[in-house]
Amino acid sequence: MESSQKKKGVGGWLFLLLVLVAYGVTGAIDAEMAGQALSFFGKVMYKVLPILAIVFLLLLAADLLFEPKWIKRNLGREAGIKGWLIAAVGGVLATGPIYAWYALLRELREKGMRASLAAVFLYSRAVKLPLLPLMIHYFGTAYTLVLCVYLLGFSIVSGVLMVKLEDRETI
């Protein structure tokens, strides 16, 4: 387990290195643009820092509280409709950037969560409760309601399609 984590860690650092190379190339072509991108990064990073603290706490809570047996029963193959509901509601309530949730989903997947339910969770994140007033302001109440219903419906559709893929091969 630990050695596999170290391997995944190397991939992450390699990814960061490649991104820094992209910045280097951009900087060589247009230093001002690279500077603007870095300044934008600084602002975003400042906003993301508290979310990272929450992610750390959630990862710790998941490791402490969610036994593989519970995950298998509620989010695994034997979960049934309850599992789909937990994944969809969890996705709607989840805040922060999507990649912050990848680690938690990996943790849950390693403990037995179905790929289809991870897909439902990620899809239902498209319904952003705190941003609904703004969406209503721009597009109207009817549009916002219709879109949210379709987003939730299609989160299940995406999960069903992942089931088909799960059945064909291990993902």
Add this chain to the structure above:
Amino acid sequence: MVRHRIEKSLKKTALRFVNLLPIIIGMLLLSSLAVTVFPEQISAGLFGASDALDALIGASVGSVAAGHPLASYLLGGELLKSGVSLVAVTAFIVSWVTVGVVQLPAEVLMLGARFAIYRNVICFFSAIAIAFLSVYTLRLMG
């Protein structure tokens, strides 16, 4: 016993978190670069040929766009005001929050290549489907 379990969990979580950090920082750096290099104004001139093509372009632009979903609402609202169809704007907004081309490397690293690719392809096509369904539903509702 409990203290030992918490210590073990803390160590494990810290290791996971350290592995996660370069991915998050890399992702944020990449998003910032994408937002700066491909300014939002480019997208307005792309639309207008047909609903189907607009939806395809909307979903494609939304898929490669990165940033807070709030930005997609603001930009979607502006696109709508400038005459872009609701189908295109909906495909754009939905793919912005469901498809992540920029996040794909991170998703591949964390959840596996097959999962990430299948999920993003499904989300791309469902963004187009949702765009048409939402607009037709609204028309039916009057």
